[in-house]
Amino acid sequence: DAGVTQSPTHLIKTRGQQVTLRCSPKSGHDTVSWYQQALGQGPQFIFQYYEEEERQRGNFPDRFSGHQFPNYSSELNVNALLLGDSALYLCASVGQGEYEQYFGPGTRLTVT
Amino acid sequence: GQSFEQPSEVTAVEGAIVQINCTYQTSGFYGLSWYQQHDGGAPTFLSYNGLDGLEETGRFSSFLSRSDSYGYLLLQELQMKDSASYFCAWESSNTGKLIFGQGTTLQVKP
Numbered sequence: 001d002a003g004v005t006q007s008p009t010h011l012i013k014t015r016g017q018q019v020t021l022r023c024s025p026k027s028g029h030d031t032v033s034w035y036q037q038a039l040g041q042g043p044q045f046i047f048q049y050y051e052e053e054e055r056q057r058g059n060f061p062d063r064f065s066g067h068q069f070p071n072y073s074s075e076l077n078v079n080a081l082l083l084g085d086s087a088l089y090l091c092a093s094v095g096q097g098e099y100e101q102y103f104g105p106g107t108r109l110t111v112t
Numbered sequence: 113g114q115s116f117e118q119p120s121e122v123t124a125v126e127g128a129i130v131q132i133n134c135t136y137q138t139s140g141f142y143g144l145s146w147y148q149q150h151d152g153g154a155p156t157f158l159s160y161n162g163l164d165g166l167e168e169t170g171r172f173s174s175f176l177s178r179s180d181s182y183g184y185l186l187l188q189e190l191q192m193k194d195s196a197s198y199f200c201a202w203e204s205s206n207t208g209k210l211i212f213g214q215g216t217t218l219q220v221k222p
Contacts (some may be wrong), residue, residue, distance in 0.1 A: 031208055042199050042212030043155065056209050065202075090154065094208045099143060099162070101208060105156040 002027060004104035006091050012110045013081050017108060021076040024100045025093030031055075032074040033101070034066060035090040043090055049074050078109075086111045114138040116213035118200060123219045124190055132135045132185045132216045136198035142203040145210065146174050146185045150196045158198075159185065187218070 013019050025032050029051050031050045035043035045058035049068035068074045069110045072093075078085055092101040117135045124130040134144070143162040143217040147155040159167050161176035162182060173186040187194055199216050 032116045033208060033210070035210075035212075042201075042215050043210075045211065046208055047208055048207065056207060058209075065148075092155075092210075097206075099145065099206075099208075100157040101145075101210065103147075103156070105154050 004091055004093050004102050006089075006104035006107050007030065009105070010079060010110075012112060014112055016077045016082055017079060017081050017082060017111075021048045021078075021089050021091075021107045021109070022073065023076070023091030024073045025091075025094075025106055026095075029095045029102070030066045030098070031094050032072065033070060033094075034074070034076045036060075036091065037088040037106070039087075043079050046076070064105055070100035081111045083111050085109065114201070114202065114211055116193055116200060116211075118143050118213045118216045119221070121215070121217045123221065125221050126192060127188055128190050129186065130190060132187075132198050132200075132211055134152050134183045134185075136183075136200070136209075138181075138204065140168075140204040141178060141206065144174075144183045144207050145201045145202060145203070146172075146198055147199045147212075148196050148217070149199065155199065159208075166180070173208050190220050192220050192222070194218060 033048040034046040037043040047057040088106045091104045094101045146158040149155045159174035175181045197215045199215045201212045
């Protein structure tokens with residue numbers, strides 16, 4: 001049973017560019033959340049997708065957007081990249097009625 | 113708004129017991145979870161408290177007091193592999209949105 005997978009593992013982008021990160025949830029999970037984790041900090045909630053709709057959103061600007069596909073996989077898009085967007089981006093999935101969230105290995109984004 | 117307090121660092125020796133505290137101020141409360149994260153790795157779930165009291169899972173236990181807005185993670189029989197960051201994370205509803213604390217770095221020494 002594959003856990004949560006994310007791609008790519010690492011990414012280097014230049015300020016102003018756009019990036020798309022991908023996530024496949026654990027088998028049987030239909031809810032996907034995205035988190036940003038800066039070095040030395042706890043993960044910060046970006047948004048959550050359920051039934052292909054954004055269900056909740058954290059305090060992130062509109063430059064951060066996402067999508068969920070019918071197979072429950074998800075994408076995170078960040079436009080007009082800033083240096084401060086450099087972080088580890090984590091995807092987590094959870095099943096209905098469960099509280100244990102499964103995190104993927106993350107995508108390390110570096111903006112230069 | 114919400115805020116958490118966790119110690120930033122804790123050091124203990126192999127075989128010892130360590131307690132990591134988490135106090136919180138939040139609007140609304142559904143449950144408190146604990147996650148472990150090794151350097152460069154993904155957070156992994158350790159424990160969850162939705163009600164007051166102690167939850168035990170092997171060497172790890174977690175406690176919650178909703179009236180005191182306080183919880184802790186207890187790690188027993190410490191092993192070197194327990195060296196990691198530990199995060200308390202709060203949920204305001206059952207939708208799975210986690211708000212993480214700043215984390216506690218635990219260093220286990222021989």
